[in-house]
Amino acid sequence: MGSITVSNVGKAYKHYPNKWVRFVEWIGLPSAEPRHKLKWILQDINFTVSPGEAVGIIGMNGAGKSTLLKMITGTTQPSTGSVQMQGRVAALLELGMGFHPDFTGRQNAVMAGQLLGYSMEEISRLMPEIEAFAEIGEYIDQPVRVYSSGMQVRLAFSVATAIRPDILIVDEALSVGDVYFQHKSFERIRQYRKQGTTLLLVSHDKSAIQSICDRAILLDAGVLAMAGDPEAVMDFYNAKLADHQNQTVKQEVTATGKIQTISGTAEATIADIFLIDEEGRRIEVVDVGQPITLRVLVTAHCYIERLIFGYGIKDRLGQVVYGTNTDLTNQALDNVEAGSSICFDISFPANLGAGDFSIQTALCSTDTHLVNNYEWRDLALVFSVVNISKPNFVGVAWIDPIIRIVRT
Template sequence: MSSDEISIRVEGLGKRYEIYSSPRERLKQFILPPIQRVIGRDVVAHYKEHWALRDISFEIKKGEAFGIVGRNGSGKSTLLQIITGTLAPTVGNVTTKGRIAALLELGSGFNPEFSGRENVYLNAMLLGMTREQVDERFDKIAAFADIGDYLEQPVKTYSSGMLVRLAFAVQVQIDPDILIVDEALAVGDALFQKRCFARIEKLLSDGVTLLFVSHDQESVRTLTHRAILLRGGQEVLTGSSSEVLLSYRKLLHEEESSYFSRLAPKQTTASNGSKKPAASNSANKGTSLPGRSDNLSFGDGGIEVTAVQTFDADGETCAVFYPGDPVKIRVRCHSIITTDRINVSIRIRSREGIKIYSWGTLNQDMQVLNGALGGEVFWTREIQENEDFDVWFECSCTLGPNLYEIQAAISYEGKPDYTEQRILHWKDEAAFFQTLMRQNEYAFGGMTDLRMKAMW
């Protein structure tokens, strides 16, 4: 790849911190090593090394949207600080091309004693704009921030949401070549977030490079093309956003299973004296699901999604639907344990990776248990060892024309309210279907049909 096409290049990046047990050890480290070198003795370190980042390498093309995901403490913010130049790496190199606008920490670059107006000028001029350029764009900045009379008040009186409004408004008006956003938008209200994402999409269409950090997986999936997953300061995977997010969900599941395995008993015993394997213990046993794809699924095991298919109103397999058509989805499962408290669910995503809908047997059970609906409760049904069973989901097609993915999941629910959930098997790309539209019969715009009516 030509170097002219690269906006950000990170090569062998590492950041090391020296951790001292006491001020005395820090003083020893300052005084003793030079003396030891002079007299020819081996140098003794009086600190412990902590690598916040180690051996990180990737390239981001101009105009590309790139995501960084990982748990708290994985090194995301450290990486962004090094890329923006506010932190020096211990090893490795970072090369950037163009003006960088970074929204890293709330209030960074603002003087709390200055008013919002004064901070706009201060922040914008620190980012390379002249006073005349700020004058020209001030009205746009103020309109985007939309904080009213607070613009004339000291920043120390602002809420966190107001701070990020003002900071983002300044950053996007300096015509950046690279925009870096680190979780700051999470403190904004829904309307402001919508406005920010619309502005980010406009910048991307203008060829701006985006480096985006968020714990909101749907935002990362929607906004970015590629991503990197960090764990303990090291790279786990770099690839398409969908691949990285699936690995991230697997990582979260593994760590959650490890946590609960230390808390949960190794077995629960049924009242008849027979031992009933609890879903929460399958991680302890190292249960694996035979024949499952490690690339597209994960879970503690015990019950497996073996097949997912879509059918029409006549019960025939069908993968193309029109508005108003009945849709039937069959999830076929196989159990190798005896247990109850099971939830079988599906999630529907568009071709763009946007979650359209998610629903499961527990959603219906909750209605039955609350008296809003009649019928049996699936959650209390006991699934037998070596049992094969089907769960059918039925609805009327209300989706706009697109290609849709069905994800299927089986979970153990300690309580019938989704508060104690353990994933036994999650399967991406379990099935696909397409929706089309007969324009001369019935048509609508958008992702879903609200069945709207007009009256006059």
């Protein structure tokens, strides 16, 4: 089993005012003052990935995610600190990295396998499996330059995971290509995880991070901004996306031990939120398929030209089962006066599977909180669904099928 230890890692590049200054420094002429400035991409990064653990790395473009992975895999050396890894490593970083465009897919697979430490005997034995998993057909013997980006990913992933590695490092490459192969790839990753592979995953895919990873790490402007439970980190990241506004972002530990993220300008806030049944009684436990109403009481603390309310139902892993808002339903409120109180009633059948669910809410001016985020609240309400009146089933949704069987 593999492990990764990143200690005080930083990466800086030299910035010169022009190419002649760079040349003068290169030839070694003495100078009383430094001829370059350091531009830090990453600073003081510390974390450990334990054997068998899955850790996701997230952050906006330019946060330093790819640079960090390159230092972890050894393709770039850190300016400060160190990276230690134990175990055999397989990495899938930049799309097609290491593939020669004029060689065939088969030839590139052989070379990539050798770089991963496979012997020629192992490569020959694994080649039929690599071909079968990649599913690129006769293109395996065509030059890589004629491949689509999706075909390159298929071949690269098939080679990198032909033998279960101790450590698997995957960058955004899997986001390229068709949905079918993405599902196929993540299923192999899940299988390897069960067998003890340590995983380091960089992705903007919230569902992938929350469903696969034990922990998540948020990089922001080259520093480690937060590490912890994937749902809490993703909620904080979502709040940071609107950080150009005059808003506050706070996190609180709820009575259940989960971390709740609340962000926004507080120009409008939720005063109360609860579920009621058909008789108007507050409830916290819901039967599968039961008609319920989500009641949300909102207070406007100043004049708001346009107010949109949105909500999402999340499962226990923090993945959104369903969400919508009053912009999408053409029910925006215009010219909301300061001090106004608004009641939003959302009625629906609880066609959910048994388990724990939460409600996230948003008060903004458009269909996204990135423009005017008055309040975004995760874990605004937590409730449980039990199956009292329906046949047994599995999953997070009650679809109530009609199954017809015809024997001939």
